[in-house]
Amino acid sequence: MTTQTKLDQDYVVELSARKDEPAWMKERRLAAWRKFQELPVPHYERTRLRDSHYDKFIPYVETPAADSWEQLPEELRRAVGDPEGRLIVVQRNSEVVYQQLPADLPEGVIVTDLDTAAREHPDLVEKYFMNRNFPSGDNKTVALNAALHSGGLFVYVPEDVRVKTPVEFIVWIDEAGVGVFDHSIVVAEPRSRVRLVEMALSPEDLGKAYRYGVLDVFTGEGASATLSNVQALGENVQNLVVRRTEPGQRSRIDWVSAEFGGALSVNEIDSQITGVASEVRGLGVFFASGKQHLDLELMMIQDARETGTDILVRGVVKDEGRAVYAPYTRMRHDAKDSTGFQRGNTLVLDPTARAYSIPQLHVEEDEVQGAGHAATVGKVDEDHLYYLRSRGLTELEAKKLIVDGFFNTVLDHIPIKSVRQHVINLIERKMSA
Amino acid sequence: MSRPTLEIKDLHVSIEGSEIIKGLSLTVKGGEVHALMGPNGSGKSTLANTLMGHPRYDVEDGQVLLDGEDILEMEPDERAKRGLFLAFQYPVEIPGVTVANFLRAAYNALHGDEKPLSVLEFHQLLQQHMKELEMDEEFAGRYLNEGFSGGEKKRHEILQMALLKPRIAIMDETDSGLDIDALKIVADGVNRQRSDELGVLVITHYSRILEYLKPDYVHIMMDGRIVRSGGPELAKELEEKGYDWLREEINA
Numbered sequence: 180m181t182t183q184t185k186l187d188q189d190y191v192v193e194l195s196a197r198k199d200e201p202a203w204m205k206e207r208r209l210a211a212w213r214k215f216q217e218l219p220v221p222h223y224e225r226t227r228l229r230d231s232h233y234d235k236f237i238p239y240v241e242t243p244a245a246d247s248w249e250q251l252p253e254e255l256r257r258a259v260g261d262p263e264g265r266l267i268v269v270q271r272n273s274e275v276v277y278q279q280l281p282a283d284l285p286e287g288v289i290v291t292d293l294d295t296a297a298r299e300h301p302d303l304v305e306k307y308f309m310n311r312n313f314p315s316g317d318n319k320t321v322a323l324n325a326a327l328h329s330g331g332l333f334v335y336v337p338e339d340v341r342v343k344t345p346v347e348f349i350v351w352i353d354e355a356g357v358g359v360f361d362h363s364i365v366v367a368e369p370r371s372r373v374r375l376v377e378m379a380l381s382p383e384d385l386g387k388a389y390r391y392g393v394l395d396v397f398t399g400e401g402a403s404a405t406l407s408n409v410q411a412l413g414e415n416v417q418n419l420v421v422r423r424t425e426p427g428q429r430s431r432i433d434w435v436s437a438e439f440g441g442a443l444s445v446n447e448i449d450s451q452i453t454g455v456a457s458e459v460r461g462l463g464v465f466f467a468s469g470k471q472h473l474d475l476e477l478m479m480i481q482d483a484r485e486t487g488t489d490i491l492v493r494g495v496v497k498d499e500g501r502a503v504y505a506p507y508t509r510m511r512h513d514a515k516d517s518t519g520f521q522r523g524n525t526l527v528l529d530p531t532a533r534a535y536s537i538p539q540l541h542v543e544e545d546e547v548q549g550a551g552h553a554a555t556v557g558k559v560d561e562d563h564l565y566y567l568r569s570r571g572l573t574e575l576e577a578k579k580l581i582v583d584g585f586f587n588t589v590l591d592h593i594p595i596k597s598v599r600q601h602v603i604n605l606i607e608r609k610m611s612a
Numbered sequence: 613m614s615r616p617t618l619e620i621k622d623l624h625v626s627i628e629g630s631e632i633i634k635g636l637s638l639t640v641k642g643g644e645v646h647a648l649m650g651p652n653g654s655g656k657s658t659l660a661n662t663l664m665g666h667p668r669y670d671v672e673d674g675q676v677l678l679d680g681e682d683i684l685e686m687e688p689d690e691r692a693k694r695g696l697f698l699a700f701q702y703p704v705e706i707p708g709v710t711v712a713n714f715l716r717a718a719y720n721a722l723h724g725d726e727k728p729l730s731v732l733e734f735h736q737l738l739q740q741h742m743k744e745l746e747m748d749e750e751f752a753g754r755y756l757n758e759g760f761s762g763g764e765k766k767r768h769e770i771l772q773m774a775l776l777k778p779r780i781a782i783m784d785e786t787d788s789g790l791d792i793d794a795l796k797i798v799a800d801g802v803n804r805q806r807s808d809e810l811g812v813l814v815i816t817h818y819s820r821i822l823e824y825l826k827p828d829y830v831h832i833m834m835d836g837r838i839v840r841s842g843g844p845e846l847a848k849e850l851e852e853k854g855y856d857w858l859r860e861e862i863n864a
Contacts (some may be wrong), residue, residue, distance in 0.1 A: 241750075259764055280855055438846070495796075503713075560704070562644055562704050563704050563706050565664075565666055565667070565688060565704070566700065566703065566704045566706070567714075568665075568687065568688040568689040568692070569665070569688045569689075569691075569692055569697075569698055569700075570662050570689075570692055570714075570717075570718035570722070570772065570776065571689050571692035571693050571719065571721035571722040572689055572717060572718065572721050573689050573721075574687075574689075576717065576721065577689075579712065580706075580709055580713070580717055581706060581709070582707065583708065584707055584708030584709035584755070584756075585707070586708070587707075587708035587709075588707070588708055
């Protein structure tokens with residue numbers, strides 16, 4: 180158990196010195212630290228955060244690097260599966276400890292941890308690290324992460340390059356009490372294509388831990404990026420994450436989020452859509468059980484013409500689990516000929532579980548092409564249960580089949596097979612618990 | 613394997629305080645096809661769903677013995693496991709669940725222990741039965757009852773019956789909404805399964821299906837009770853004279 184570090188400006192300076200960082204990085208950390216002091220906790224309508232959610236962690240834990248895949252913890256290796264042929268970067272607690280890149284990675288593509296990237300490609304990182312205005316996604320979580328960040332992923336894809344293999348970023352948390360501050364950046368230059376799969380995992384029996392994650396995504400004209408995350412942290416972990424993007428003209432962003440773990444988890448995804456004819460999709464699945472509280476905040480602000488946004492989320496709550504589905508779409512005056520759609524459905528398996536559905540659709544432009552939203556929260560249909568049971572299925576087997584069918588509509592849209600399979604396994608585990 | 617027997621003894625069923633079935637008794641044995649006919653509101657569907665165990669119905673009195681065992685306290689899945697099957701009048705639509713997955717789950721629930729099948733073996737068995745019912749191969753990949761025509765829904769119920777091999781099958785107005793061709797396919801499907809190891813109770817409003825699925829016994833239900841029983845000629849008499857004739861006869 181490490182001694183309680185005093186968390187102040189000096190610590191931030193010392194952290195930067197330890198990492199041997201360029202001056203601009205130190206300055207941005209300090210600016211973020213000051214902001215962290217000033218800002219109030221983020222406001223989420225159904226998730227009440229307090230200062231106490233931001234002060235309980237151990238800011239840094241020494242973690243040995245792994246020279247080979249076999250040196251990583253067994254539980255982690257089992258969860259990830261056979262690494263053969265895959266592109267995998269593993270962050271364990273405070274540092275990235277393992278990377279494996281396929282030999283056929285196209286030239287010019289950079290995939291590495293953020294610290295190494297700051298050293299080896301300082302111009303690039305300087306250009307993209309905390310260097311943009313995201314009015315909505317600029318909160319206390321982001322400030323803390325920017326000040327204390329360690330580990331994190333940096334991905335850069337040059338113009339016209341398509342990276343075939345999904346980039347897999349594993350955030351493995353296995354030290355009780357640790358605060359994990361992964362700050363990741365994905366840059367897709369014009370007409371390039373990249374897919375990211377982030378998996379946040381921990382041992383089942385991990386005590387309390389705290390993750391404050393940030394992902395910033397940049398797409399140039401005509402580029403496309405799929406950003407998926409599978410969150411399956413232990414039941415005692417607090418997970419606060421903010422993901423942000425401002426897609427370039429004619430580019431396409433696909434967010435895919437699967438939230439299954441954590442005691443308290445907020446996944447905030449902000450898309451500031453200023454690129455003409457750009458498209459952003461948000462796909463989500465969640466499953467809150469036990470005493471979990473999961474919050475999926477999807478914000479789409481459309482500020483350019485011919486843009487399209489589409490949100491599709493499905494989730495299940497059982498036991499005393501609570502889930503918040505809060506999509507926010509705003510089509511502003513410049514969003515002529517744009518479309519904005521939302522669909523969200525939650526299935527409540529137990530009367531003690533709670534689902535909060537808070538869709539908002541603001542259309543401030545008269546000449547949009549289409550906008551609409553539909554959200555439902557409901558119990559399992561008694562007649563469906565009866566029909567399945569009349570064929571010999573027990574109540575649990577019948578509910579499992581119904582839940583599988585319920586998620587299928589969204590699963591069919593998940594573009595990455597490994598992600599789909601992970602989600603199917605997580606659903607199976609939750610139903611059997 | 614002994615002949616299956618379903619014995620309904622003086623059954624009284626109500627829903628939300630109203631008595632619908634007012635003392636009904638009937639016995640169906642393996643090798644027999646019984647037709648139960650009645651006007652709308654006579655309690656036919658109530659009977660079918662009470663036998664299957666729908667939670668909404670209250671059994672006030674009586675017994676239902678399946679192979680000598682009273683099933684009224686059992687859950688629907690327990691009754692199914694003992695060989696009871698109901699072909700629904702209005703099969704529900706369950707989005708996202710494919711026909712194939714559903715049928716495999718049902719097959720495994722009922723026969724997975726004594727006759728397990730590999731995925732391939734099951735697929736072949738399913739295709740064979742589907743062919744006999746003139747159902748397209750791609751049908752198995754569709755979502756359960758979603759967008760099915762009336763005829764497809766009913767044929768799918770018979771497909772389940774063929775696959776799950778029940779001992780007692782109740783058919784709840786399986787003929788309603790079907791044209792003559794679909795009716796023949798459904799009747800053929802049931803006829804193919806006729807044996808000493810299957811007892812069938814066909815619940816119907818019209819006698820049309822009984823042209824193709826010839827019953828051994830015909831019972832007429834009115835006002836929650838069986839008012840007349842007879843052989844197949846009773847169905848013809850009812851068709852010629854109508855339910856009003858019978859009502860008058862009884863009230864006389």
